[in-house]
Amino acid sequence: MTYRKLIFTGPVGAGKTTAIASISDQPPVRTDAAASDLTALRKSATTVALDYGVLHLPDGGKLHLYGTPGQERFDFMWDILTEGGIGLILLIDNDRADPLHDLRRFLHRFQSFIAATGLALGVTCMDLRAHPSLESYHRELVQLGFRAPVLEVDARRRTDVSLLIQALLLHLDPGLSVEGGKV
Amino acid sequence: MKRAKIAVLGASPRFHNLLERFLTKVCRVRVVGAEQAEVCIIDLDGYGASGLLAAERQRRPRRPLILLSLREVEAEDGIWLKKPLQSRELAQALERILGRQERPAPQRLGVGDRPPESRPVSRRADTKADEVAFYDPKDYLQELLATAYRQALTTEMILRIDLGWKPIVIYPRQRLVWVDADERKLRSFCRLPLRHIVRLTEEDGLQTVIQPDPEAGLREPPPSCQRMDALLWKVAWWNSAGRLPKFIAPDRPVQLKRWPNLTRYWHPPQALPIAALLYRRPMTPLATARVLRLPVRDVSGFVSAASALRLLCFPKECAVGPDPVTESPAVSERQGLFRRIMRRLRGG
Numbered sequence A: 001m002t003y004r005k006l007i008f009t010g011p012v013g014a015g016k017t018t019a020i021a022s023i024s025d026q027p028p029v030r031t032d033a034a035a036s037d038l039t040a041l042r043k044s045a046t047t048v049a050l051d052y053g054v055l056h057l058p059d060g061g062k063l064h065l066y067g068t069p070g071q072e073r074f075d076f077m078w079d080i081l082t083e084g085g086i087g088l089i090l091l092i093d094n095d096r097a098d099p100l101h102d103l104r105r106f107l108h109r110f111q112s113f114i115a116a117t118g119l120a121l122g123v124t125c126m127d128l129r130a131h132p133s134l135e136s137y138h139r140e141l142v143q144l145g146f147r148a149p150v151l152e153v154d155a156r157r158r159t160d161v162s163l164l165i166q167a168l169l170l171h172l173d174p175g176l177s178v179e180g181g182k183v
Numbered sequence B: 001m002k003r004a005k006i007a008v009l010g011a012s013p014r015f016h017n018l019l020e021r022f023l024t025k026v027c028r029v030r031v032v033g034a035e036q037a038e039v040c041i042i043d044l045d046g047y048g049a050s051g052l053l054a055a056e057r058q059r060r061p062r063r064p065l066i067l068l069s070l071r072e073v074e075a076e077d078g079i080w081l082k083k084p085l086q087s088r089e090l091a092q093a094l095e096r097i098l099g100r101q102e103r104p105a106p107q108r109l110g111v112g113d114r115p116p117e118s119r120p121v122s123r124r125a126d127t128k129a130d131e132v133a134f135y136d137p138k139d140y141l142q143e144l145l146a147t148a149y150r151q152a153l154t155t156e157m158i159l160r161i162d163l164g165w166k167p168i169v170i171y172p173r174q175r176l177v178w179v180d181a182d183e184r185k186l187r188s189f190c191r192l193p194l195r196h197i198v199r200l201t202e203e204d205g206l207q208t209v210i211q212p213d214p215e216a217g218l219r220e221p222p223p224s225c226q227r228m229d230a231l232l233w234k235v236a237w238w239n240s241a242g243r244l245p246k247f248i249a250p251d252r253p254v255q256l257k258r259w260p261n262l263t264r265y266w267h268p269p270q271a272l273p274i275a276a277l278l279y280r281r282p283m284t285p286l287a288t289a290r291v292l293r294l295p296v297r298d299v300s301g302f303v304s305a306a307s308a309l310r311l312l313c314f315p316k317e318c319a320v321g322p323d324p325v326t327e328s329p330a331v332s333e334r335q336g337l338f339r340r341i342m343r344r345l346r347g348g
Ligand SMILES: Nc1nc2c(ncn2[C@@H]2O[C@H](COP(=O)(O)OP(=O)(O)O)[C@@H](O)[C@H]2O)c(=O)[nH]1
Pocket: A010, A011, A012, A013, A014, A015, A016, A017, A018, A019, A070, A124, A125, A126, A127, A128, A153, A154, A155, A156
């Protein structure tokens, strides 16, 4: 049985809560960091609301989906939260004032987690603003020494969120799809 | 080649601007003042234009002229073009005057010639290599679309592709295209080389079916428009019909500069692993098919579409990444987990 977690991060309003709700098998809860693998958090004096969802896997196991709390005063938690995570889904809201700056900030913050696992970047709200382009995001990533799938995502669409997660997994392991033909 | 120098006289500032854009960007000539020009284009409907023509005749009687007007005029040694001006006619008139070589007309298939799709090559003993077929994107809608995109984007004009099929209208400012056909019709249209569908005269070439669309400029793009990149991606995939563009060798490595925007592009499920693999490291189309255990034709479709969007590079320009498929207990354990997640996400 599998109990692993996938981390969603990004600035406030980027679509973390919505994305987790789109993909989760059970109605997402705003947990007070009470999930079993977050005991370290429970010990801390602060309780912080986290987005939490779950994906039930074919072997009976679960993939936990966590969204990082928005306010940066809680960013001490991010390291605890990411421990044991399989990878990072970074959502950037294209309609914010300086989305490339947001990108740099989050890449910097999660640098070591990304290095240890991997990253997929979803750019949301491109229906509201088309620029910067996906190409600009990718250029920025490469300049900072990262390589990752970059996709346009509407957090409200399950298929978009699902594809972004699949892109992350395949990016981490391109050999993944070689299994009994069906991919 | 040195660019020819052209002067535009008598045109209103707005029309002058439009002509200048077209001449420099599409006809690739320089627009200069009357003194230096080798050819003069005179708008006879402009204010004081008849005086301009008379003066021009007197001062430089041998300089070739292109005259534009709503009503017919006698052009003697020049060429008269009726307004509203067709970009194709202007381009052809210039070509004629400058005595340039016509673009070689697209090669024609005679009756009984084998269509390109039935031209397999065998480069290696590998059975996969025998499966590889090639096509020339120039024979298909994708090339025409790409050309029209370039023209529309550089001139910032709304262009219309008129093939005698369904009209295709390109709105460069919004990066949108309108095709008056549903997916099924478009897909079957994509199966055939254009010359099987469209009657083209020798001197025309394919360029001539691209025209500014003055009417469309007055309207907003219809709501059923598609994104330019998404349309070109799927048209190229469908044009390829499982074949590789003829300029991509199946045994030479290619690499993705970045992931195609697959949340917005038509694709079969195997596009994801192909994208993942070709983004991580350079790999030949043949090896990609082998590693992913896919038919070469799936890889060819992907490679054609990616190439049409200029998302491919060839390994000398690419950093070579580590081999992504490594074997270790930790890796295979992780693979098990990832596979279960994938199966779950794909609804299996
Ligand atoms: N127009 C548009 N709205 C989006 C998109 N993605 C998410 N949203 C909306 O953005 C808002 C903020 O999303 P939320 O999930 O609360 O962001 P969070 O702060 O990261 O958790 C919600 O109303 C979403 O429905 C998108 O691609 N386009």
